[in-house]
Amino acid sequence: MLRTLKLIGDYSAASGGKTLLDLLVDDPNDKGIYDTVLVLVFEKHDNLITYSKINLEEYSRSKLSKYAYKQGPPRSCDLTPTSKVTELPKTWQRIKSSLQKICANLSESTDDGKTIISIRDLLDDPITDKMIF
Numbered sequence: 001m002l003r004t005l006k007l008i009g010d011y012s013a014a015s016g017g018k019t020l021l022d023l024l025v026d027d028p029n030d031k032g033i034y035d036t037v038l039v040l041v042f043e044k045h046d047n048l049i050t051y052s053k054i055n056l057e058e059y060s061r062s063k064l065s066k067y068a069y070k071q072g073p074p075r076s077c078d079l080t081p082t083s084k085v086t087e088l089p090k091t092w093q094r095i096k097s098s099l100q101k102i103c104a105n106l107s108e109s110t111d112d113g114k115t116i117i118s119i120r121d122l123l124d125d126p127i128t129d130k131m132i133f
Contacts, residue, residue: 021065028069028084029059037067038085042119049118077101096123 028034037059041052070079077083077097085091099120106113 019065021068024070025064025067025080026069026071027061027064028067028071028082029061034084035059037063042122044115047114047118049115049122051122072098092129096120099123 035058037057039055039057041055043050043052067082068080069082069084072078077094079098081095081098081102083091083094083098099116103117103120106116108114108117
């Protein structure tokens, strides 16, 4: 494992200053098919996370690290809670499944862990499904 981390570090240093995240994410638009991105917007007030809206934005290669897209196995969810839209209900399920897997490895003792777990819980609520669709 340490050897793998060293190799990633060496590659990062040789890749012109890209971050580790830049090296790990995939380009969801590598074939030039997707020109629009749907962004779920959440608001955080104190420790309460709420769903706000969905924004439409133009795809930008400069935002790959913000998209944080990492393709998963063909018959499973992607490795990150981002996904290429095929059929909205199926894509929605892939995003929620990805969050479930991520949250299984998170600790609620960190602020980031609490935030991500709160988003997962919010998206698991059937009322949210109705708000999104």
